[in-house]
Amino acid sequence: MALCAGIWAILLQLALLLFFSPPPGHCQGERSRLQFTQPLYHASVYENSAARTYAASQVRMGIPLQHHSWEVRYRITSGDEEGFFKAEEYTLGDFCFLRIRTKGGNAAILNREVQDNYLLTVKASIKGDTLEAWTKVSVQVLDMNDLRPLFSPTTYSVTIAESTPLRTSIAQVTATDADIGSNGEFYYFFKERMELFAVHPTSGVVSLSGKLDVDTQSRYDLEIQAVDRGMKLYGNNGVSSTAKLFVHVERINEHVPILSIVTLAPVWTEKSPVIAVVTVEDLDEGANGEIEAVSIVTGDLLELFSIERTEMPSEELVDEEVTQKGSREFVLRATEQFDWDSYPFGLNLSLQARDRGTPQKFSAVHTVHLRLSRPAPAEVIFQKDEYEVLLSEVAPPGTVVEAVKLQPEPDDAEYILTPSTDSGFFSINTMTGVISTARWLTQLTQEVFELEVLEVDSDLRVKVRVILEDANDNAPSFAQQSYEVFVNESVAVGTTVVVVTASDGDHGENGYITYSMASLTPLHFSVQQFTGAVTTTQELDFESSVESFSFVVRASDWGSPYRRESEVNVTVHLENVNDNKPLFEKVACVGVISRDLPVGEVITTMSAIDIDELELVKYKILSGNERGYFDLNPDSGVMTLHHSLNTAAPKNSFSLKITATDGEHFSDPMFVNISVVQGKSPPKSFSCTETRVAQRLAEKLLKKAKASSKPKMEEGFIDLFSVNRQTPQFDKSFPTDITVREDVQVGTSVFQVKAFDGDTGVSQRCTCVVL
Known part of the structure; x- marks a missing residue:
């Protein structure tokens, strides 16, 4: 209805224009000439218009009819390669209007962003005549707000300092919109309310509006939306575009390192003794709090001192903060060439630390006074008053037990084991003091060995107590x-x-x-x-x-x-136990026999099954046979007529209660109802209810047969993993000799022995010893 009303409104406007417009001048002199009112018309239509949408024009388009018999036809000849438009004629009075509308059935639609103007050439012709006329129609495609703003790029990332002043511009986001006019104008805003940041609605500049605190939050993920100002094509359901801005906050290097120095009494037996420990603290976090180095500023012109960073402690004794920042402890060492006797009044060293922050900061210069004198020679004693060692009972011969040593150790020290009952199980290297096992200890019941080591020149002695630890060398x-x-x-x-x-x-x-x-x-x-x-x-x-x-x-x-x-x-x-009672194959039997049935004739047969090894079953009538008309064979279950039914006018029906027993258990009783009839009835006819006990027995026997036929995987099981069959073998690359520098430090690894064993489990574990 709304469409019809719109068409009638357009027709009424065209009729008024035709009525009040004067006839064209060229039509008065030439009545037989076919000509448009204008050589060029201007019309407009919105993009994305539906099919059969008419283009609007401020003037009437068409041809005056000089003869009422003219039938004018319009056709677009050029300018519409995509086939968006169709020319229609509409005759009203003596004027044939030209109307341009959009076509239906076209997959493509008008898109102003692709093409905003079409110049159509329209041809007019008269049916049955050769008269023709041409005109041009400029169709302007009007903009609809069909596009949303688009960010480019969609992700931004900036890093700012924690001390950035308020109102500082930290980033700018940009978006574009292909629409025109107000449809192409847009504004920016945060998707969620932000207290620390603000975005300019038109420029997209993001500025700081609050105080940052890296301890509270070091990263902010901001979502910025852009929405245009035009009316949405589909009401208020327009979708804005979103960009993400990641703001990373860095802590500035605020604090300078702080030095603290503790002087030590050096160990004179060392080549480069430690004379001071330097500890550096920095209150900054991250790289700003890491100490790059501690250097000697003044006082060491001959470079007789060095500063080294101490090694990191074990992971069990260090916290997360120290792990991240590295060791903050340094040691001050004197070189081997330094002669303390040349400095009777000592000397001063000035130290300074620097961090790794940006900008880098230096500590205040700290001066330490060093005044040391070489002490008298130390007393030669063993490193320990008594040695106590735990040793596995499966340790092979040649296993190192302990190393005893004098301190300070003379160059010609010689160690021996004092002979005893326990010393026969061990040996000692006379030069190094290394005690090792001399034989296997697994067969001994003794758990503690008492040894005494003697240094020959000094006649010093020390006790060594070896305690055997139980090893898992026995299987259950x-x-x-x-x-x-x-x-x-x-x-x-x-x-x-x-x-x-x-x-x-x-x-x-x-x-x-x-x-x-x-x-x-x-x-x-x-x-x-x-x-x-x-x-x-x-x-x-x-x-x-x-x-x-x-x-x-x-x-x-x-x-x-x-x-x-x-x-x-x-x-x-x-x-097997007799734990099952017999079960009847049929129960609730009902039958008809003739009164003339001969004595001894078989009436029916009872059948019961005992699942326990198919034991023999005995049958018995419990009730209903008080006059003895029927006889039941206890072994076969066959029921026969014992007395004639004609002799004594018995009753016409019998209900026999029958049971079966295996000698220990009785079955549930079953009933046989017999009706006696005269005449030509069949001699006997019985119907019973099947209990399917035979089928259940067959299923049990089948289940047992299947279970018995399954292979027993456990039989013949051999524990291949607990047998020690293979002997250890050294790697083929094992060298016959190795070269070691004479100044290598004690404890330095000089060679790695590789061996393998073809067994599995504990039997493949190899232990290597030096013999």
């Missing part, structure tokens, strides 16, 4: 090579069927044993990990499962570095 051993038990199938779940026990010759956790099942398949049994008691986890049934279960129980100690294990085979045989 079971009390039996295998276990075999017989179990009643009716035992309750959780019943203990056997207890396996194992012992271990080691001590402590190396000799502590736990038990576990080593089976690869689920079993009906479990083992208590601490006691070794094997218990049932499921109900046992002789009729539906295998008659014997074989599995492996594993005993593991708690030793280190590898636990040792042993395994034993356990076989559990099930004993």
Whole structure:
């Protein structure tokens, strides 16, 4: 309806223009000439217009009709390569209007950003005549707010100092919009309210509006949106564009390093003794708080001193802050060439520290006065008053036990072991004082060895106490090579069927044993990990499962570095028990027999099954046969007529209650209802309800057969991982000799021995010793 009303409004306007407009002058002189009112018309249409949208023009477009018989047709001949427009004619009175509209069925739509003007050439012709006329129509495509602002780039990142002044411009974001006029004008704003930053709505300049604190927050992720000012094409659902600005805040280098120096009494036996410890503190964070170096500013013209950074302590004793900033402790050393006797009054050194901050800052110069005198020769003694060493009992011959040494050590020191019962198990290097094992110690019951080391020249003695540590060199051993038990199938779940026990010759956790099942398949049994008691986890049934279960129980100690294990085979045989009562194959039998049935004739047959090894079943009539008309064979279950039914006019129906027994258990009773009829009825006819007991028996037998046919993976199990078959082998690249510098420091690694063993587990672990 709204569309029709709009069309009628346009038609009314055209009619008024035609009525009040004077006839064109050229039509008065030439009545037979076909001509447009103007050679060029101007019209406009909005971009993204729907199909059949008419272009608007401020003047009427078309041709005056000089003859009422003219049928004018318009056609666009050029200027519309994409096929966006269609020319239509509309005759009203003596004027044929030219109307330009958008076409339907075109996948493309008008887009001002692609082309904003089309110059169409329109041809007019008269049906059935050769008269033609041409004009041009300039169609201006008007802008709609169909594009949103776009940021370029969409991500910005800046780094600013924590002390940046307020109102400082820190970044600028830029966006563009292909629309024109107010549709192409946009403003910036933060997606979320920000207290520390502000963005200029038109320029996109981001400035600081609050005080920064890197301890509170060192990074800010700002989202800036740009929204144009034009009316949205689809109401208020226009979507703005978003850019991200990452602001990183850095702490400035505010504080200078602070020096503190503590002088020490040097160890004169060292070539470069430490004479002072320098500690530097810097209250800044990060790189600003890291100390680059401490240098000697004045007082060391001959370069007789050096400053070294101390090594980092172990990770267990250092906190996170020290790890990040590095060691802040330095030592002041005197070189070997320095002669303290040349400086009887001492000397002054001026030290200064510098950090790694930006800008770099230096500490105040700190002057330290050094005045030392070489002490008298130190007393020669052993490094320890008494040595106590822990040694593994599996240490091979040649294992280093301890190194005893005099301090200060004379150049010609000679060490020997004082002969004793314990010294025969050890040897000592006379030059270095290194004590090592001379034989295997695993077979000894002795746990403590008392040794005495003598330095020959000084006649000094020191005690060395060697304590053997238990090693996990024994595997658990079971009390039996295998276990075999017989179990009643009716035992309750959780019943203990056997207890396996194992012992271990080691001590402590190396000799502590736990038990576990080593089976690869689920079993009906479990083992208590601490006691070794094997218990049932499921109900046992002789009729539906295998008659014997074989599995492996594993005993593991708690030793280190590898636990040792042993395994034993356990076989559990099930004993059958008469725990099932007989079951009838058919129950609730109803039948009809003739009164003339001969005596001894078979009426029906009872059939019951005992699942317990298919025991023999006996049958018996419990009630309903008080007059003895029927006879039931106790072995076969065949029911026959015992007395004639014609002799004594018995009743017309019988309800016999029958049971079956295996000698110990009775079945649930079943009933046989017999009706006696006369005439030509069939001699006997019975119908019963099937109990499917035979099918269930077959299923149990099949289940048992399948269980018995499964391969027993545990049988023949060999523990390949606990056998030490291979001997260790040195790497082929093992050299026959190595070269070592004479000034190498004690404890320096000079060569790495490589060896391998083809065994697995603890058996592949190699220990190398120097013989």
